[in-house]
Amino acid sequence: MSDKKEKDFDDVTLFLGDYGPFQITLIFLLSLFIIPNGYMGVVFVFVSDTPDFHCKVNENRYKERLNSSQVSPSNDTEACADGWDFSKDIYTATIVSEWELVCDNAWKVPFSSSLYFVGVLTGSFVCGNLSDRIGRKPVLFLTMAMQCITALIQAASVNWGMFTMLSCLRGFGLTSCYTTSLILGSEILSPKPRMAYNLLGQSVGFGLGYALLPLFGYFIRDWRMLLVACAIPGLLVMPLWWVVPESPRWLLQKNRLKEAEAVIRKAAKMNQVSTPDIIFPSKEDERNSYTCLDLLRTSNIRIITLMGIFMWFTCILVFSGLSLNTSNLNGNKYLNCFISAVIDIAAYIMTWVMVSRMSRPIFVFSSMMFCGILLLIIQLVPDGVYCALALSGRFGISAAYSIMFVFFIELMPTVVRNTGLGIFSTTGRIGSILCPYIIYLGVYNKGTPYIVFGSMSIVASVLTLFLPDTRNNKLPELISQVQPCCYWSNNQVE
Known part of the structure; x- marks a missing residue:
């Protein structure tokens, strides 16, 4: 397709309007997919929490020892030979209490969490490429079905090994x-509803899902039933396959003009507007297959890719770290989780209000710098202020995290957009894999995880200032349309 035709996609579909029945319905339906993601990603907080425990006392064992005429002179200590008793004041059962993942087996808990993020990392890379090849819609439904069905099977795990592999x-x-x-x-959406969808539909939907987790957890104290309860809502969206359309932009890139026009004509019918006889003119065959190597093809996209990798690594490391550390904060676990979710929703709404008034780089810089400074001073404040600063820092990273998706969607061209987002998400998940072990450092010094998170947030915030502002710009379709970064020339090598 010619550069002109690609560049004017938003202009060609301008007759659809911004907030007609089609757009509102699409925003609502796609947001339904995100609510289960909000709790599926952090359900591990309750599933793997460690209740209070002590060594199980076998009275018969010690009666035998007292009656024995042989007394051992050894001072060696003995591990809990009869296992442990776990408190049921908060949980009926977690994987820790069921499989006794304490003391010598305590390492298995962060390992399970890390292996889960290995799965996230792998999926981000594979599905990013797959979506650019076979379409957005098939990958969307496939990944939703996969995580829900796997969660149901995981609820029937017979041992820790099975549970961990299914987590992956x-x-x-x-x-x-x-x-x-x-x-x-x-x-699919034009610029105005696109922003509302990204920040209110997607991000707030994710926050609502996160807010449901403490509600589920409070009433369902058994980890198996909690996984079942979290899996079922995601399966209920599967019939939407016959309602949700494929991306017309992607269809155009694959030379499937008739299917792209069918999507637009259906949208026009719902909005009760007329369509031209020919929406997308025919074109000559052109290259329609791209790989991750194209992310390094020109200087502009190469610089954005390399900077994006570090920024996503940092943002997801800090966001995941503060999410997984919720159960370690002082106070009620369920209340802290709910407050975290409310903070996320507030951050997303604030982002939606502010993002049209500020450049993208300045907004991300301000949010991550705010988060970094608060996390660095945690070690200097008394315990009473510790929790408040951690939750306030979460506000900053949540705002940055929500706009990062919007920002890099606007930076990446259609031909490699999902591949690029997949690469960024993949490298970000390396941070998720590491964060359980960074949190574990808090056993030795509670301030250490926050020093790591805060320092990296500040470094990433400064890098953001070198990226171009994409506010009010059309989505780039081709690699040649990628904006140059600050301080670099606009020369392209096609």
Whole structure:
């Protein structure tokens, strides 16, 4: 397709309007996919929490020892030979209490969490490429089904090994579902509803899902039933396959003009507007296959890709770290989780209000710098202020996290958009894999995780200032349309 035709996609579909029945319905339906993602990603907080415990006392064992005429002179201590008793004041059962993942087996808990994020990492990379090849819609439904069905099987795990392997498979679909849904909506909607969808539909939907987790957890104290309860809502969106359309932008890139026009004509019918006889003129065959290597093809996209990798790594590391550390904060676990969700929703709404008034780089810089400074001073404040600063820092990283998706969707061209987002999400999930171990450092010094998170947030915030502002710009379709970064020339090598 010619550069002109690609560049004017938003102009060609201008007759659809901004907020007709089609757009409102699409925003609502795609947001339904995100609510399960909100709790699926952090359900591990309650499933793997460690209740209070002590060594189980076997009275018969010690009666035998007292009656024995042989007394051992050894001072060696003995591990809990009869196992442990776990408190049921908060949980009926977690994987820790069921499989006794304490003391010598305590390492298995962060390992399970890390392997889950290995699945997220793998899924982000594989599904990003797959979505650019076979379409947004198939990948969206495939990843939602995968994480929900795997969660149901995981609830029937017979041992820790089975649970951990299924965690990896469940993670495979999580972020891929979120990212693909975000891109699908962004490529169909015009600029005004696109922003509302990205920040209110997607981000607030994710926050609502997160807010449901403490509600589920409070009434369902058994980890198996909690996983079942979290899986079922996601399966209920599967019939939407016959309602949600494919991305017309992607269809155009694959030379499927008739299908792209069918999507637009259906939208026009719902909005009760007329369409021209020919929406997208025919074109000559052109290259329609791209790979991750194209992310390094020109200087502009190469610089954006490399900077994006570090920024996403940092943002997801800090966001995941503060999410997983919720149960370690002082106070009620369920209340802290709910407050975190409310903070997320408030951050997303604030982002929606402010993002049209500020450049993208300045907004991300301000949010991550705010987060970084608060996290760095946590070690200097008394315990009474510690929780408040951690939650306030979460406000900053949540705002940055929500706009990062919007920002890089606007930076990446259609031909490699999902591939690019997949690469960014993949490298970000390396941070998720590391964050359980960074949090574990808090056992030795509670301020250490926050020093790591805060320092990296500040470095990433400064890098943001070198990226171009995409506010009020059309989505680029081709690599040649990628904006140059600050301080670099606009020369392109096609």
